[in-house]
Amino acid sequence: MARLNIQRRRKKSNSGFVFLMIILLLVSFFAGFFVGKNSGKGKTDGKEKEGKKSEQKQEQSNPNQATDAEAAVDKLMSEMTLSDKVYQMMFVTPESITKVGAVVQAGETTKNAIAAYPVGGLVYFAKNFESREQTVTMLQNTQSYSKIPLFISVDEEGGRVSRLGSNQAMGVTKQPPMKEIGDTKDAQKAYAIGQTLGEELTALGFNTDFAPIADVLLHANNTEIGDRSFGSNPEEVAVMVENIVKGMEEKGLSATLKHFPGHGSTQTDSHTGYSESQRTLDELRSFEFLPFISGFNAGADMVMISHMTLVNATEEKVPCSVSKEVITDLLKTELGFQGVILTDSFQMKAITDQYTSAQAAVKAIEAGVDMILMPQDLEAAHKGIVDAVNAGTISQERIDESVKKILMLKFEKGMLN
Numbered sequence: 245m246a247r248l249n250i251q252r253r254r255k256k257s258n259s260g261f262v263f264l265m266i267i268l269l270l271v272s273f274f275a276g277f278f279v280g281k282n283s284g285k286g287k288t289d290g291k292e293k294e295g296k297k298s299e300q301k302q303e304q305s306n307p308n309q310a311t312d313a314e315a316a317v318d319k320l321m322s323e324m325t326l327s328d329k330v331y332q333m334m335f336v337t338p339e340s341i342t343k344v345g346a347v348v349q350a351g352e353t354t355k356n357a358i359a360a361y362p363v364g365g366l367v368y369f370a371k372n373f374e375s376r377e378q379t380v381t382m383l384q385n386t387q388s389y390s391k392i393p394l395f396i397s398v399d400e401e402g403g404r405v406s407r408l409g410s411n412q413a414m415g416v417t418k419q420p421p422m423k424e425i426g427d428t429k430d431a432q433k434a435y436a437i438g439q440t441l442g443e444e445l446t447a448l449g450f451n452t453d454f455a456p457i458a459d460v461l462l463h464a465n466n467t468e469i470g471d472r473s474f475g476s477n478p479e480e481v482a483v484m485v486e487n488i489v490k491g492m493e494e495k496g497l498s499a500t501l502k503h504f505p506g507h508g509s510t511q512t513d514s515h516t517g518y519s520e521s522q523r524t525l526d527e528l529r530s531f532e533f534l535p536f537i538s539g540f541n542a543g544a545d546m547v548m549i550s551h552m553t554l555v556n557a558t559e560e561k562v563p564c565s566v567s568k569e570v571i572t573d574l575l576k577t578e579l580g581f582q583g584v585i586l587t588d589s590f591q592m593k594a595i596t597d598q599y600t601s602a603q604a605a606v607k608a609i610e611a612g613v614d615m616i617l618m619p620q621d622l623e624a625a626h627k628g629i630v631d632a633v634n635a636g637t638i639s640q641e642r643i644d645e646s647v648k649k650i651l652m653l654k655f656e657k658g659m660l661n
Contacts, residue, residue, distance in 0.1 A: 316660060317651040320392070321644065328362055329647045330629045333609070335365035335395065335586055335617045338372065338386070346371045348378060350385035358389045361622065364615060364650055365395030365452070370407045376415050376448070383449030392651070393659035395498070397452035400441060403471055405455075408445070416444045422457060426474030426484055434474070434484040438491020438499075445497055451657060452498040454548065456488045458535040459508040468515065469508050476508075478531045482538035489542040498657065501539040503550035503588055505570055506532025510552050515592045518553070525557040537579060545653055546584045547575065549613065551594035563594055565608060572612035584653055586615035596620055602628025609638055614646040 321329070338347035341357040348371075366386065373379050383396055398407050402419030409418035417440050425433050438456075445453055460481050461473040474484040485501070492499040505528055509521045523532065536547070549571060551563040558569040565571075565587040575581050587608055590596070595604050605616055605625035609632075619625035632638040654660050 313652055313655045317648055317655060320651060320660070321647060324647070326630055326633060326640070326643070327626070329643050330626050330633075331362045332364040332392065332647050332650055333615050333629070333643070334361075334363040334619065334622060334626065335367060335397070335615045336361075336363050336622055337618060338366050338368065340618070340622050348372055348374055348382065350382045350389070354386055355389040358386070362391065363394070363622075364392075365397060367397045367399075367454070367618070368407070369398075370411065373408060373411055373414055375413045379414065379448055387449065393654055395452045395654070396450050397454055397500075398445070398450055399454045400445060401455040401457060401472060402437065405472060408448070414448075416448075421471035422474045422484070423461075423471035426480065429480060431483050431487045435487040435491045438488035438493075439495055440491075441488075442492045442495020442497040446495060450497070451659070452500065452546070453492060454500045454502065455492075456485055456499065456501065456539075457503075458485045458501040458539050459503060459506050460532055460535060462509040466508060466510060468510065468519070473508055474535075478534040482535040485535040486538040486542040489539050489544045493543045493545070496657070498545035498653075499539070499543075500546040500548050500586075501536055501544045502548035503552075504536055504547050504575060505550070505554070505557075505564060506536070507550045507552055508532065515594075518597065519551065519594055520553045520555050522556055523554070528554075528557055533579065536581075540579070540581055540583075544583065545657075546586060547581060548617070549575075549585065549587050551588050551592055562607075563598070565590075565595070565613070566599075566604060566611050568611040570611070576612055582649075584614045584649055585612065587613055587617050589618040590616055590625070591618050591620050600628075601625040602631075605629050606632045606638065609642065609646070614649055 338354065341361040341363065342353050344353065387394055387396065399405050400408050401422065403421030406418060408414045408416040419437055425437065441453060457469065457472045459469045459473050460478045461469055461476045474481040489499045509523050510519045549565040551565050553561055553563055554570065555561060558567060560567055560569055571585060575585065590604050599607065601619045601621035601624040605619055605628045608616055609629055616625060629638065633640060633643060651660065
């Protein structure tokens, strides 16, 4: 009996030992699991914290950079007269300030002209280009004469709008019409064109290109846009615009999206007179705006406003380039574009048939434009704006808003530092 009791106690003892071992193993397992999990979480949290620190560091450095830029721009603006500021809002041909038939060099005449008319930008055309060496020298000299560095631009889209590529002496690649690129549906082709434009134009001295076309072609008989557009599918055009803009901007060339809010639905040419679009605001939002939004997101520095009139999308029946609803309400407020906004040429009949140079200039600034492209009479346009400010029709703050935006872009592009 004693032996039986001992055996029973041993069995209980063994059972207890086994049970205890099982408990210890379970405790060890779960402890290891939670430690490992917490350890992994700690590492992840560390990375997250590191990432957040990096983001915070960037956020801290960016404001400093912005502060430096704003300080430099504010100082420059404090030294500018109202006249200087208004001229900074003008983007003109060299002929309009030199009074020469066709400018192909830059000497004393150009130097004196820039001193008298300190404009913000100059745009050149095919007649200004004789050779590569001549163009480089002309642009370098011109830039050296300006107290505030100039936007120097050209219309180099490809196809029929190719001021440089059409001249073999310039050594610039002649790009095909953008419709041919759009037809391939190959976004890399658009990106490659953007890179080539960026490399070749900046090598000559240009810092801005009035391209790409972001218009979606809606009518086959639209002669103003036609094969300049990447196509008629807004999503596909948006992809092409995004990639060509990336290519240009990566090479330091400011891209200009045109012609907001989308000129592909018109059937008459605004170069020759009144042009209208029947599109509704909902149609524009779901269709024409898409390539522009892609271009904004890709980093386009500028947007050019068309002269067509929206007869079904806005209350005011005026050319888009002088419409507050189009420029301030849609482009700046709804779509959030913060870059430089310029008009299409104010020498086109859609403008000159309706307004004097002074009237058009004042209406454009009131509408929210930052720069006026090629006013028919530069001095009259300048005087019209200055007089409107002095009369209180346009506020000094409104002028300063645009001038600061222009100068900030020049700073960001390394032109002012």
